[in-house]
Amino acid sequence: MRRAAGSSCRPKRRKAAVSMAMAAALVAYARLGMPAFRRAIQPLSPALRSHWLPLHVGAAALGYGALAVAAAAGLAWLVRGAGRAEAERGMERAVAVGYPLLTLAMLLGMVWAQAAWGRYWGWDLKEVWTLIAWLIYTLYWHVRRRPRWRGRRTAWLSLAGLGAVLFTFLGVSWLAREAGLESLHLF
DSSP: OOOOTTGGGHHHHHHHHHHHHHHHHHHHIIIIISOHHHHSOOOOOGGGSSTHHHHHHHHHHHHHHHHHHHHHHHHHHHHOSSOHHHHHHHHHHHHHHHHHHHHHHHHHHHHHHHHHHSOSOOOOHHHHHHHHHHHHHHHHHHHTTSTTTTTHHHHHHHHHHHHHHHIIIIIHHHHHHHHTOOOTTOO
């Protein structure tokens, strides 16, 4: 059976389109959704003036990006009839990159917290939601090869993981401010 010319590029284009839409939504939120006073440059607090900041935030940003790609592949699996095997491989590869980076970001954050506040874990809202996201991807990693979990269930799990990541990244700060909760992660 021969494929039509250019048909092998379609899955990659779809993944790229979904990834670009996600990136555009985040940029639109940062540009339009945040109040101007939140976007203004302010001096860092003493705890944030640390060599741990770029390491922790860099690992988190790269991990979040890879996990967004995994969710895009999961969405492609759910939407598309053909090409699901490629979408599933893409999802697994992206989680294989994002999950260790998310783990590294958590560990670096814990070391930084110990250096800054004398404790590794403080049950801060951001810490708890990062743990929830990490547990979702831990579940994904453990069930991805089980026949009953392959495909649709792992695709939904990757989307749930991205939901937890987005809530961790955007929603926790909003929730803490709206509810008047204390958090070390309000910026």
